[in-house]
Amino acid sequence: MTDEHFMKMALAEARKAFDAGEVPVGAVVTVGEQVIARGHNMVERLNDATAHAEMIALTSAFERLGAKYLPEATLFVTVEPCLMCTGALYWGKLARVVWGADDEKNGHRRVTGDTWPFHPKTTITRGVLGEEGALLMKEFFRARR
Amino acid sequence: MTDEHFMKMALAEARKAFDAGEVPVGAVVTVGEQVIARGHNMVERLNDATAHAEMIALTSAFERLGAKYLPEATLFVTVEPCLMCTGALYWGKLARVVWGADDEKNGHRRVTGDTWPFHPKTTITRGVLGEEGALLMKEFFRARR
Numbered sequence: 001m002t003d004e005h006f007m008k009m010a011l012a013e014a015r016k017a018f019d020a021g022e023v024p025v026g027a028v029v030t031v032g033e034q035v036i037a038r039g040h041n042m043v044e045r046l047n048d049a050t051a052h053a054e055m056i057a058l059t060s061a062f063e064r065l066g067a068k069y070l071p072e073a074t075l076f077v078t079v080e081p082c083l084m085c086t087g088a089l090y091w092g093k094l095a096r097v098v099w100g101a102d103d104e105k106n107g108h109r110r111v112t113g114d115t116w117p118f119h120p121k122t123t124i125t126r127g128v129l130g131e132e133g134a135l136l137m138k139e140f141f142r143a144r145r
Numbered sequence: 146m147t148d149e150h151f152m153k154m155a156l157a158e159a160r161k162a163f164d165a166g167e168v169p170v171g172a173v174v175t176v177g178e179q180v181i182a183r184g185h186n187m188v189e190r191l192n193d194a195t196a197h198a199e200m201i202a203l204t205s206a207f208e209r210l211g212a213k214y215l216p217e218a219t220l221f222v223t224v225e226p227c228l229m230c231t232g233a234l235y236w237g238k239l240a241r242v243v244w245g246a247d248d249e250k251n252g253h254r255r256v257t258g259d260t261w262p263f264h265p266k267t268t269i270t271r272g273v274l275g276e277e278g279a280l281l282m283k284e285f286f287r288a289r290r
Contacts, residue, residue: 048207049236062193084232091194
């Protein structure tokens with residue numbers, strides 16, 4: 001399985017958010033070749049500013065594995081994680097984080113700059129199907145202008 | 146009501162965490178003089194690395210007010226918020242965040258440095274009953290060494 005395979009599943013999650021009137025971000029968590037959790041942004045539905053795709057997917061993954069750390073897991077997310085989600089990924093000690101589109105406004109790097117905010121053992125991959133992830137965001141915000 | 150009054154309530158939450166074998170951090174959310182939510186660290190109990198006192202108190206506050214932003218609320222927490230919780234406080238747009246003890250290891254400032262990570266309108270107060278907050282943490286980690 002390639003990163004693109006799992007990112008397509010994260011994009012399908014983002015599309016669900018889009019169709020529900022939510023900022024379209026989706027995430028899946030994998031261990032090996034298996035998807036163990038997924039999530040999409042539910043800030044409006046849950047009336048909770050912290051209900052981001054990554055938080056929902058992570059909490060679901062902790063629940064699924066009965067473990068509070070995920071050192072063998074990879075999280076795929078369609079857009080660069082924000083500061084909160086990056087902090088959550090730090091605590092979860094994930095093996096790997098893969099994101100699609102960079103997010104200059106709300107991505108964590110605007111605040112964290114050159115300081116590594118993830119767990120020391122976490123590796124990062126950027127730009128996987130990033131254009132698709134970015135396009136969904138653009139469509140969403142254009143429709144609201 | 147003074148900041149100390151509400152911080153004592155946050156410390157009582159931290160004590161509950163301590164007694165449950167959790168890293169002893171507690172939080173309360175207030176609007177005006179009313180406490181609308183409280184929480185303590187439940188990482189072990191929920192088996193969820195994101196179940197920090199602030200996250201639990203914030204989600205409870207969103208639920209209580211039926212609102213996804215808390216621009217009139219103050220969050221009191223016994224220890225400096227980590228990166229994740231700081232990001233959550235950003236998204237919640239709180240009026241004010243008050244913390245007790247600084248946390249050199251896991252406090253957000255180790256990563257955020259000189260960049261302001263909260264909402265632009267959020268104001269910060271540090272060091273309210275900080276010695277009490279720090280003492281609980283020291284006791285907890287000493288007992289585990």
